[in-house]
Amino acid sequence: MKTKTALVSIVVAALLLPRAVLAQALIDGQVTKIDGSAGKITIKHGPIKKFDMDDGMTMVFRAQDPAMLKAVKAGDKIKFDADKINGQFTVTKIEKAK
Numbered sequence: 001m002k003t004k005t006a007l008v009s010i011v012v013a014a015l016l017l018p019r020a021v022l023a024q025a026l027i028d029g030q031v032t033k034i035d036g037s038a039g040k041i042t043i044k045h046g047p048i049k050k051f052d053m054d055d056g057m058t059m060v061f062r063a064q065d066p067a068m069l070k071a072v073k074a075g076d077k078i079k080f081d082a083d084k085i086n087g088q089f090t091v092t093k094i095e096k097a098k
């Protein structure tokens, strides 16, 4: 009986873990350029597994909300999240790295 309970716990933990990891996994980056009027930001970023970017690179992202670009400036180290929205790599969350 105890073994069965332990097994169920392990299965539940295994099911919950990937969601928790995904929710917390912000990407490390550094802002190299901001184009506020176009709502675009250039970020030098580390690997992004969900986009099959195994190496870091510098690339342009669209900002989901242009207002979020006011919180950062070129040179800032950041943590951010991004999604592919309408075929464009889009920053959905951005915060200054501590």
Ligand SMILES: [Cu+2]
Residues within 6 Å of the ligand: 045, 053, 057, 058, 059
């Ligand atoms: Cu990239």
